[in-house]
Each structure stands twice: as C-alpha cells, then as structure tokens.
Amino acid sequence: MPRKTSSKTKHPDPDPNQPLQQQTLVVAPGPNDRTVRLPSGDVVGVPESWTLLPPGDAGVTRRVKAAGPTWTMKERKGRREFSKGLWADDSQIQSAKASMESTRSTAQYAKAKAAAKARREEKQEEYVEDFHAAVVTFLNFHSAYAAIAQRFAVAVTKHATPVGSGTVARTQRIPIERRAESAVIAWMRHQTTAYDDMKIARVKGERREVRRQLAAQSRKLLQKYRSGESDAMQNCPLAKALRSH
Structure with missing residues (x-):
C-alpha cells in the first residue's frame, strides 16, 4: 500500500550546477512511465539505466537510498502525498535486493x-x-x-x-x-x-x-x-x- 506523507513538505529544486543523475531528489510522476516532474514543474526523462523500485520493502529501500543517488517519486492526491516508489540505477537496486535477501536468510x-x-x-x-x-x-x-x-x-x-x-x-x-x-x-x-x-x-x-x-x-x-x-x-x-x- 502506498505510504502517505505530509502535504506541507516543500521539496527542494535540483542543484543546477550538478547533473540530475548525480542528485538525490523528490519528484512527481511525469506524463509517461519514463518521465518525472521536478519540484519546479519541469518534466525530465529518467536515466536509461535506472528502474523503479516499488514501495513496500523498507529494508531494500533503505539500502538503495544509502547507495545513492535516488529519485523518490511521490504523487499528490488532495492534501496528501503518496509514495510511488524509488528511481535508482538498476544495478544498485539489484545489489540492495541481494544484500537484503542474504541478511534475511540468516538465523540471527x-x-x-x-x-x-x-x-x-x-x-x-x-x-x-x-x-x-x-x-x-x-x-x-x-x-x-x-x-x-x-x-x-x-x-x-x-x-x-x-x-x-x-x-x-x-x-x-x-x-x-x-x-x-x-x-x-x-x-x-x-x-x-x-x-x-x-x-x-x-x-x-x-x-x-x-x-x-x-x-x-x-x-x-x-x-x-x-x-x-x-x-x-x-x-x-x-x-x-x-x-x-
């Protein structure tokens, strides 16, 4: 189930002096599956090597974010924002999933x-x-x-x-x-x-x-x-x- 977040949060605009792919951002869904909307309203394409990690697995999400950079995608509905997942390099996501699976397989x-x-x-x-x-x-x-x-x-x-x-x-x-x-x-x-x-x-x-x-x-x-x-x-x-x- 998508996670609700406060509607009062003001998400920062990207740093114009750095490539978007190197920044950790909060974005909104774009007009199609491979685009997102920046806080400024501009629509940009998702980097080719990136995939969307759906919400729901907090452990994997934390590890992907820690590896950075990522784009957290949120959609506003009324006075609420709902998490729609996390964009990141696919290798980064696969590594986080493998790491989490390994951890979860232990008796500890x-x-x-x-x-x-x-x-x-x-x-x-x-x-x-x-x-x-x-x-x-x-x-x-x-x-x-x-x-x-x-x-x-x-x-x-x-x-x-x-x-x-x-x-x-x-x-x-x-x-x-x-x-x-x-x-x-x-x-x-x-x-x-x-x-x-x-x-x-x-x-x-x-x-x-x-x-x-x-x-x-x-x-x-x-x-x-x-x-x-x-x-x-x-x-x-x-x-x-x-x-x-």
Whole structure:
C-alpha cells in the first residue's frame, strides 16, 4: 500500500550546477512511465539505466537510498502525498535486493524479527488495554449500566485500535483520553445515526456541521446512561447497535 506523507513538505529544486543523475531528489510522476516532474514543474526523462523500485520493502529501500543517488517519486492526491516508489540505477537496486535477501536468510535475522514481532504484539496488547480503560472512563456510565459500558468499550476498542486502521485511536498527536472520546463519538456516528445514508451537500463546512450536530445528539444519548435513567435502553439506537456487536 502506498505510504502517505505530509502535504506541507516543500521539496527542494535540483542543484543546477550538478547533473540530475548525480542528485538525490523528490519528484512527481511525469506524463509517461519514463518521465518525472521536478519540484519546479519541469518534466525530465529518467536515466536509461535506472528502474523503479516499488514501495513496500523498507529494508531494500533503505539500502538503495544509502547507495545513492535516488529519485523518490511521490504523487499528490488532495492534501496528501503518496509514495510511488524509488528511481535508482538498476544495478544498485539489484545489489540492495541481494544484500537484503542474504541478511534475511540468516538465523540471527529470523531471531531478531521474531523478537521485534513479540515486542510489537506486547505493545499493542498494552495499548488495547489502556484504550479500553480510557473509553470506559470517558463513558462514565451509572453503575446500573456498568455492563453496557464494558460492552460498548469492547466494541469501540475492537474497531478503533487495530494497527493500520487509520482511526483516531492510532494517532499519537492527542492524549489517549481525547482519542477515546473521539473514537466513541465516531463509532456512534456510524452505528447509531443515519450518517452513512445521508446525502450531504458539497458545500464547504457542511459535513463538519453535520458531524457536530450528530455528536451533540450522541452526547445527549450518553447522558441518559451516565445519569442512570431507568428507561435509557428503551427504543435506544445504542442498545440496538450493541446487540449486533
């Protein structure tokens, strides 16, 4: 899957005093397979001996870059940039692939990879537990609905925490308490409202306003469970949604 990068990055122009083939650059796709577009907008051909290494193998990519020079190709879509691969001399790429394959065939590499996987899984398990607890804390349901809070937290956590899910729960930019709150509201938006079937006008700010209104409805619904209202579950879209999870 192409890797997303920040849209705010300003890529430098090539040094006019050096041949392009000797420079490490960030470029965009050109009008055909063997051309690229420089940050200046100029279209140039790819050196004849160069080939494109597709994104996806970080180990090989690092080795190709270390051997240099390379042209990293990125394509902008909306506010994002996506990696489309790395242009480099074909011999450079083949050497990096062979080197990486040799490294990966060793018992030491296999052991290190297994250890790294175990660490990631342990870290993920700890995060899932912490996130679940943060969701329960945010819900703050009355003791009469403690079981519902646990069930709700499990559903939200299961949806929001998988690695690579791209949900707000995976961001590190905001505290876990805010991640939990945002994840609950997002889950409710899709599970307890008609948001997914709404036809929202393509007007700037309209979708944000709809989400704000739905979030207010969701918070009002949550308040019934927090205050322990005896009829909170009667004809409740949350109770209905949880029955299917």
